[in-house]
Every structure is written in structure tokens, then in C-alpha cells.
Amino acid sequence: MRRPRATEVSTAKKPVSPDPQGKIAGLAVIVMAAGLGKRMRSKQAKVLHPVAGQAMVLYSVVLGLRVAGDRVAVVVGHQADLVRQVIGRTTSGKSSGSPVAIVEQREQLGTGHAVLQSRPVFAVGKRGAPSSYLILNGDTPLLQEKTVRELLRVHEAEHATITILTAVLVDASGYGRVVRESSAERGVSRIVEDRDANAEEQAIREINVGTYVVDGEFLFNALEKLDPTNAQGEYYLTEIIHLAKHTGRRVAAVVLDNPDEGLGVNTRRQLAEAEQVVRQQIRDRWLDAGVTMIDPASTWIDAAVTIGRDTVLYSNVTLEGTTVIGEDCVLRSYTRLTDCTVGNGVEILDHCLFTASHIEDDTHLGPFVHLRPGVVVRKKAKVGNFVEMKKTDLGEGSKANHLSYLGDAKIGKGVNIGAGTITCNYDGARKFQTVIGDGVFLGSDTQLIAPVTVGAGAFIAAGTTVTEDVPADALVIGRVPQVNRAGWAARRRALQTGVNRETLNVKRKTESTRLTPHLSRLAKKQASVLESNQAKKRR
Numbered sequence: 173m174r175r176p177r178a179t180e181v182s183t184a185k186k187p188v189s190p191d192p193q194g195k196i197a198g199l200a201v202i203v204m205a206a207g208l209g210k211r212m213r214s215k216q217a218k219v220l221h222p223v224a225g226q227a228m229v230l231y232s233v234v235l236g237l238r239v240a241g242d243r244v245a246v247v248v249g250h251q252a253d254l255v256r257q258v259i260g261r262t263t264s265g266k267s268s269g270s271p272v273a274i275v276e277q278r279e280q281l282g283t284g285h286a287v288l289q290s291r292p293v294f295a296v297g298k299r300g301a302p303s304s305y306l307i308l309n310g311d312t313p314l315l316q317e318k319t320v321r322e323l324l325r326v327h328e329a330e331h332a333t334i335t336i337l338t339a340v341l342v343d344a345s346g347y348g349r350v351v352r353e354s355s356a357e358r359g360v361s362r363i364v365e366d367r368d369a370n371a372e373e374q375a376i377r378e379i380n381v382g383t384y385v386v387d388g389e390f391l392f393n394a395l396e397k398l399d400p401t402n403a404q405g406e407y408y409l410t411e412i413i414h415l416a417k418h419t420g421r422r423v424a425a426v427v428l429d430n431p432d433e434g435l436g437v438n439t440r441r442q443l444a445e446a447e448q449v450v451r452q453q454i455r456d457r458w459l460d461a462g463v464t465m466i467d468p469a470s471t472w473i474d475a476a477v478t479i480g481r482d483t484v485l486y487s488n489v490t491l492e493g494t495t496v497i498g499e500d501c502v503l504r505s506y507t508r509l510t511d512c513t514v515g516n517g518v519e520i521l522d523h524c525l526f527t528a529s530h531i532e533d534d535t536h537l538g539p540f541v542h543l544r545p546g547v548v549v550r551k552k553a554k555v556g557n558f559v560e561m562k563k564t565d566l567g568e569g570s571k572a573n574h575l576s577y578l579g580d581a582k583i584g585k586g587v588n589i590g591a592g593t594i595t596c597n598y599d600g601a602r603k604f605q606t607v608i609g610d611g612v613f614l615g616s617d618t619q620l621i622a623p624v625t626v627g628a629g630a631f632i633a634a635g636t637t638v639t640e641d642v643p644a645d646a647l648v649i650g651r652v653p654q655v656n657r658a659g660w661a662a663r664r665r666a667l668q669t670g671v672n673r674e675t676l677n678v679k680r681k682t683e684s685t686r687l688t689p690h691l692s693r694l695a696k697k698q699a700s701v702l703e704s705n706q707a708k709k710r711r
């Protein structure tokens with residue numbers, strides 16, 4: 173925080189609450205998140221646009237919960253149900269509901285009107301009305317908790333009715349400007365919105381960030397007095413400053429040291445700016461926590477991701493959603509993980525794509541592995557190049573090292589999945605399970621026609637199509653017996669070089685004519701066996 177002006181109080185560090193990270197008694201938080209955000213030119217409500225993978229509104233909500241505990245109300249309007257869901261999903265505990273109260277603003281009549289909608293939430297109940305309110309815009313994702321705590325501290329120390337957060341910008345256009353008094357104290361006199369400002373006011377570079385602390389007894393009474401006679405015909409929250417001054421109340425202000433923190437996202441450009449800043453903050457946080465990044469600038473980590481110590485991230489690694497990475501892992505380049513959990517000591521080589529999967533300790537995966545949702549890779553298992561898995565549990569120490577599709581499968585411990593193994597889990601309409609017992613050896617190019625179970629310790633010869641359940645410890649070979657014809661290839665070459673094409677064609681024709689009845693008999697027989705097998709299984 174910059175040194176305070178005369179009317180601002182000294183910034184001697186003395187927290188409001190005894191625990192600087194604790195909840196502040198008597199404080200309630202109101203987050204305004206009902207606007208559409210026309211300037212985004214989007215079908216989606218502005219506050220739902222993600223910044224570092226997290227909806228913008230959640231930055232304000234999470235901050236609110238940290239300082240005020242469960243006394244947080246969010247005013248929703250545009251795409252209210254979606255905003256409600258996003259907040260509910262993030263803030264609900266495993267057994268309890270969300271501690272956030274959602275209030276609907278049916279018509280977006282301005283920020284003052286938005287805050288007024290939350291009045292019933294805080295009506296005097298068992299706990300009494302809040303002594304003060306922290307009001308946050310839903311579009312300021314860069315705002316830091318320590319700044320908010322400082323704002324609250326100043327508010328109390330100043331005995332102010334309202335305390336606002338301001339920033340001095342090179343380009344203040346679009347923001348509400350802070351008009352100061354001409355007296356020596358240069359106290360805040362009012363805020364004028366960009367669209368209402370005259371040329372002189374537009375030249376002011378000090379802006380209103382949209383973060384306010386307001387006294388409990390003053391807030392709602394003042395909001396009732398707002399007058400929408402302005403350029404936008406809206407009830408401006410900012411007008412309460414003018415109202416406070418008029419009735420002789422104190423208005424204090426804290427000026428941001430780092431004006432970036434006050435960024436309000438109204439446009440896609442500002443969204444991109446916020447994204448850059450938040451990404452950098454996240455990287456710095458994990459670097460400080462003991463994570464190595466070979467090329468931080470190309471390492472993308474979402475807000476909710478966590479990473480253990482001594483894990484090494486190479487260039488172009490992307491960690492999204494709720495991904496959790498353990499300690500001592502190595503993630504090589506061009507790998508993307510979304511909503512995954514990864515244990516300790518895991519090595520993931522280049523070009524892997526994992527979604528909603530769980531990877532246990534000391535496993536090796538990649539390069540080029542695709543894990544679709546619902547995969548579990550147990551301890552010390554290995555998954556090699558060009559293996560795709562979905563809803564599959566690969567047992568401890570099992571290996572699928574090359575070119576396989578494993579879907580809807582439960583695979584035991586110490587199983588060898590040969591190259592080219594495919595679980596045929598889909599018949600065009602439904603999906604079926606494949607179960608493979610401990611210690612099974614699947615030779616290369618095995619196809620498992622699900623539903624099918626292979627008993628523990630069985631051995632499937634390469635090239636087998638497994639259509640029936642296999643008992644434990646059995647050997648299965650299902651492939652056309654090999655025929656060797658001595659000298660056949662040499663005779664063919666001789667024919668190709670010595671005989672003219674005409675003769676060759678005639679010869680081929682007779683051969684195929686001779687073969688046709690035999691082949692069609694064979695095909696019919698196979699079809700009927702297949703049919704009866706399928707019928708048996710599906711019963």
C-alpha cells in the first residue's frame with residue numbers, strides 16, 4: 173500500500189482481528205455478479221468467464237469466505253442458475269451445503285440496486301446484523317486478500333463510514349473517477365462514473381477499484397435513497413459516498429501500490445490481461461513452494477491445482493482444473509492433465525493427455541498416452557506409447573507398454589498387456605466389461621470381446637480373439653493354423669517375370685472360382701457360431 177494521504181490513516185501494521193488470516197467478527201461480504209457484461213460481447217455472463225481455469229466470480233467469493241467465514245452473499249442475475257451452480261460446486265463441503273447465500277437481482281438496475289437485493293439475507297437474526305459490509309465487484313480477479321485486510325484495518329482505525337480502494341492508472345478510461353476535495357486533506361468527495369464525467373473529471377487518473385467497506389447501519393438506508401438520474405439511468409452504488417459526505421460522515425480511501433491489482437474485467441482484452449497476471453502469480457506461488465519449472469513462461473497451471481515439492485515440470489506442461497500432483501514427479505513437455513490426481517514419484521513422458529484419472533505412486537507413463545475419464549493406474553504400473561485407456565483399473569505392477577486400447581476393464585496385478593491388445597467393449601449400442609485376473613499374460617494383438625473374463629494366471633497366445641471366458645491358468649490360442657508351402661514364393665516370382673499378364677489373369681480367375689463355394693461355406697459357419705456365442709453371453 174502506498175503511504176496514506178492526510179485523511180487516510182497511518183499504515184502501521186496492526187490487524188483488525190488478532191489472527192491476521194482469521195475471519196473478522198461482525199463482517200459480511202456482498203459480491204455483485206448479476207451483470208451480463210455487454211462489453212465482453214459474449215453469450216456467457218461475464219463473471220463465468222474463467223481466469224486461470226476458474227470462473228471470475230469465484231475469486232471474489234473465495235476472498236469473501238476467507239475474511240468473513242460463512243457470511244457471504246452473492247447477487248446473481250444473468251445466467252443466475254449457472255452462476256449459482258458454479259459457486260455451489262466450489263464452496264460446498266462434502267457433507268454440508270454451500271455457506272454462500274445467493275440472492276437474485278431480477279433486473280439489472282445498477283450496482284446500488286444489486287447490493288440492496290441482499291438486504292433480507294442480513295436481516296437481524298440470531299447473530300445480529302453485521303457491523304460492516306465488504307462489497308466486492310465480481311469482475312476484479314486480481315484483488316489480493318492482504319489488500320482487503322488492509323482496507324478493513326484502515327476503515328476501523330479511521331472510524332470511517334465508508335472506506336474505498338482506489339488505484340492511480342495511466343489510462344483511467346472506463347472506470348469511475350475519484351473526485352478529491354480541494355482542501356489540504358484532499359479527502360474523497362465523490363465518485364463520478366466515466367460516462368457521467370466532464371472533461372476535467374475525465375482527466376483524473378485515480379479510479380474506484382470497486383471494493384468498499386461500509387458501516388452496517390449506514391449501507392441499506394443509503395441505498396434506499398439512490399437516484400438513477402445519470403447517463404446510464406442506473407442506481408449507482410458509488411453514490412453512497414456522496415450521500416455519506418453530505419451527512420457529515422467520514423469516507424476513507426486506500427490507494428493501491430500496485431495498480432494492476434485493481435483491474436476490472438469489462439472486455440476480452442482485460443480478461444487476457446487478468447489471465448497473464450494470475451498465471452504468473454500461480455507460477456510464483458509454486459516456485460516458492462519448491463516446484464521446479466524448466467520454463468515457467470510456458471508452464472500453465474490453473475488456480476485450483478496443487479503440486480508437491482521437488483516435482484519437475486518441463487516446458488509446455490498444462491495442469492488444469494482440480495489436478496493434484498504429488499512430490500518428486502517429473503512431467504515432460506507437451507503433457508496436459510485435467511482434474512487428475514497423481515501420487516509421488518511418478519514419471520510422465522512427453523505428449524500425454526489425461527482427464528479425470530487417478531495415478532498412484534511410482535508409476536511410469538508416456539510418451540503419447542491418452543487417459544480418458546475414470547482410469548486408475550495402480551502403484552508401479554507402466555503405460556507406454558500410444559496406449560489409450562478409459563474407465564479402466566490397471567493393477568499394481570501391470571504393464572501396457574505399447575499400442576493398446578483398454579476400455580471398461582478391470583485388470584489385476586502383474587498383468588502383461590501385449591502390444592496391440594484391444595478390449596472390444598462396444599457393440600455399437602452398449603458397453604461391456606473386460607475382467608483380467610492377476611498375473612495374466614496377454615500376447616501381442618489380443619482382442620477381448622467383452623463381456624469377458626480371463627482367470628488369474630492364464631496365458632493368451634499372440635493374435636488371439638478371446639470370445640469366451642478363460643479359466644485360471646489356462647492357455648488360449650485362437651488363430652488360423654499356419655500353412656507353409658515350400659517353394660511357393662519362388663514359383664510365383666518365376667510366373668510374374670516369365671509369363672505374360674494375360675495368362676496370369678486367367679490362372680487367377682480359375683483359382684478364385686474354385687475357392688468361392690468353400691469360402692462362402694466357411695463365412696456362413698463362422699457367422700452362425702458368432703451369433704450363438706453372442707446370444708449366450710447377453711442372456
Ligand code: UD1
Binds near residue numbers: 205219280282365
Ligand atoms: C463499476 C463502478 C466504477 C468502478 C468499476 C471498477 C459503479 C456504478 N461503478 O463500474 O466506479 O470504477 O466498477 O471496476 O458501481 N452488477 C450487478 N448488477 C447490476 C450491475 C452490475 O450485479 O445491475 C455487477 C456486475 O456483474 C459486476 C459489478 O457489478 O460484477 C460491476 O459492474 P460493471 O457493470 O462492471 O461496473 P463498471 O461499469 O465496471
Ligand code: CA
Binds near residue numbers: 311437
Ligand atoms: Ca467492471
